[in-house]
Amino acid sequence: MAQGPLQGILPWQADFIATHKLPFEYVLQIETVFADRVGQEAMHRIGAEGPILLGIYGAQGSGKSTLAAYLAKRHESLSSGCCVVLSIDDFYLTRAQRQQLALEVHPLLRTRGVPGTHDIVLLKTTLDRLAHFTGPVSIPRFDKLADDRVPETQFDIVTSAPSLVILEGWCVGILPQGSADLTEPCNHLERIEDPAGDWRQFVNTSLERDYLSIWDQLDELWALLAPGFEVVSEWRLEQEVRLGAQRPEAMMTPQEVARFIQHYERLTRSSLNSMPNLADLCLRLDSQRAITEVTEGKRRFYEC
Template identity: 50%
Template structure:
């Protein structure tokens, strides 16, 4: 990830902040491994140097608890035990965070431990300061819109073909995305997108991340586990890459090495 991406998002944010008082909520969307977290952290560092209070909330930190996903797996479809897709997040929790920050109050920011596959207890959450001016909501499906029902009929990979042959899981995901998630994404004042060159590169990017985790922390998914895991994300990632560039406020096109190919602002 080059400085060009950070400069572009910073420019978008600073112009928006000049136009309004109170909280500015900016969505940062990008496929797994595209550099969203790094970009968000870099932007916070730059703005906080100017004394501006900034909060970062990843949609990953809104995952339902393991127990809640287990219950969904029993009542709706077994694939919902796996975190990631719409329907596996606590959207109401995210809305409460935004509500508190819009009122100018301090707010607890939930945190999820992927190694434990569970939400951390509240005493380990971070706290956004009262008077926070910028909330960055980052995640792989931030700002996503649902597909047409007809698009759900054909499976996109082996996971859907073999484990969701009747389409129950993908229909639930799409229906949920069309519901409460749109209320959450409707609170975004701006939407920036890191556009990967295609879904095929996501496997490589995610595999690299997990290999680094195994090397540095002694934990992380095997390459085979990554292959299965990313199939949960494939349908919606492809959809986002296809339709979001036409409406996002800022699109940063990346190559396979995450270098910036171009920047387009609406």
């Protein structure tokens, strides 16, 4: 990756660093990526006449939300356009809906996160209203510590037509597995709690049936690639500590986090292998989340 020192720091960058409690090096690293030919071309594509829909993929704790927030701030500061950031996490089914799904399909569906536990109708409707903006759009939010969607009175409201919409999430852009790949359990959770494979089959079917049509709408897909699934547990535990600082009584223990991420292990491992062939821009990370390589991916094709 070509190196290019950041000449000074702009007021909006200083504000971003202070707001997100990040080191100066974060801005330096990201702007070095954008100064590289590959990064420049990617930035040019998302800066085209909009609205542009950018998807950001990355395993839990990889820095998707931070990158999305930085891109939004950058877009609004340098282009004066409106950017809306959506997290697929904010479109989880409510706790009551997941409890019902757990009763009707499989107990593991009580846990949020995997394909099949999102309100796809709400996500599609929101994306459509942002793309064809005619007035204020409500953006749902999910309280992870309460494990439930916040009341509609607490939804965010977008009042200006966006020129850039960012959809970030651990499963954004990923593909379903082949049926043969579902046969054997991949971890302790699947061996003990899904021995017949009903849960993983439901997740895979939901991904193929409901999510690929959304991925097909993405104008651009960027991927933050973890060095391996093994670091995800550490990254997710760091997230939990930050969440716990807000509400200590709701914080998961390290053992609970280890179990929690097993819900995502199968598709995370699969997507780390497939994403370089799906994304338009791949940012490879080390265990400390430093970017070690920037590459162009291959244009993706989803069969819906």
